Amino acid sequence: MGLFGILIVASILTYIFRDRLFSRNLETKDDKYNAARKERMEEMDRLLDKINSRGIDSLTPGEKRRLDELSGKK
Template sequence: MGIFGFFILAAAGYFLYRNYFTTNTYETKDERYNAARAQRQKELDGLLDKINRRGMSSLSERERQRLDELSGK
């Protein structure tokens, strides 16, 4: 095994280390659901804050539609 083989093994080792040992991307269904729910709540809170500061007429048509979707109407 020459120098070229050593570099191939080093690159493969680095790839495995980086992708499998340093990143913890294992999520359960509950974690994904809770993250999506938190994101929706954050978006809803932002829209409600805007309404509180400037009134309902300050929302664009898209924002009104999104408010209806997020509020369950």
């Protein structure tokens, strides 16, 4: 087989397993934005659920401040 054959086999294996060997970050700016947006929405939903079940006075000052930030008031 020789050196030339080994190089061909190595090249083929590198091509086949290139994604694992050269793991690329395939996350785009849109993916990052959407993930952050989803986290903000889930946090807002959690705070609004707390208000719905226990009333606005059940929020801590930090939670009230965060709700204002999330709703765009600040």
